[in-house]
Amino acid sequence: MSEHGHAELSHEHSVGSLKLFGTVWVWLLLLTALEVFLAYERLEVHLMITILVGLSLVKAALIMSYFMHLRFERLGLFLLLVPAMVFCICMMLIMFFPDSIRLMNLRPH
């Protein structure tokens, strides 16, 4: 990422063409269509949540990499931003999982 970004730095802002962004846009639409199709199929809830969150993460990665140009920035910027964000969200989930699973099991069936 870093080397690539460096090599292209002088043309940094001309990286990415209509073709590239159009392709990313089509992929995002296809993934969205897949999500809606899955909702229509009415899968089992746990499977559904896993697939939907997984697809959303892929879409988020596509948007950040290409639309937000993170792919063309230095590796340093990526390392500054993304690990800290992922770490904080994991910390929230550490609070979330034990308690929510316990509550789910306490629920009358």
Added chain:
Amino acid sequence: MSEAEFEGIVESRWSGGASPFAINSKKLGMWLFIVSDSLTFSALLISYAYVRLETPNWPRPFEIWPAIAKSSFMTFVLLSSSLTMVLGVNAAFKGDRKKTVRYLIATIICGIAFVAIHATEWVTLFGEGVTPWGNPWGTPLFGGTFFGLTGLHMLHVTIGVAYLAIIAWGFGKGKYTAEHVEVSGLYWHFVDLVWMFIFPMVYLLSVNPK
């Protein structure tokens, strides 16, 4: 930023100098804001998941037609606005002011369309007695989380539309540089990104099972 300044940044790579990331301070500031804002939305989404798991008989009110069809169309509008935004940023760096402003206006129109469609959905829900503090299914937390999440997102889109309008006006007049357009683009893409989580988690997981 002038070409000479830009060259200076390239030289200072990893030297611990002024610009280790080779970006201007506006862009770094926007990125840091985006990280902090993403945590706000994460907290809201996680608390939504929590109350949903904890509540028996969580309502699933959205029919494929019209609610899911409508929100899918809203997703399409927002994704398309991201495409016009990124093309606008590209045009801005190529120095094509007219084209940039045109792309930005297209983005603004998509943003307004998104808010308008969303507003009609809210009005329909209000008409059915679903409000932020109560609903016919006896689970007031549904409204609290639904309107809290979508409302905060809608607020972001509305602010984004105003932000882009100011940037488009200033860039058209030659007051702002391409960097300003790029930084406003980062914000806009982030708003799009957040919807990529709200749409499946709030709408697609609440499809009426009947």
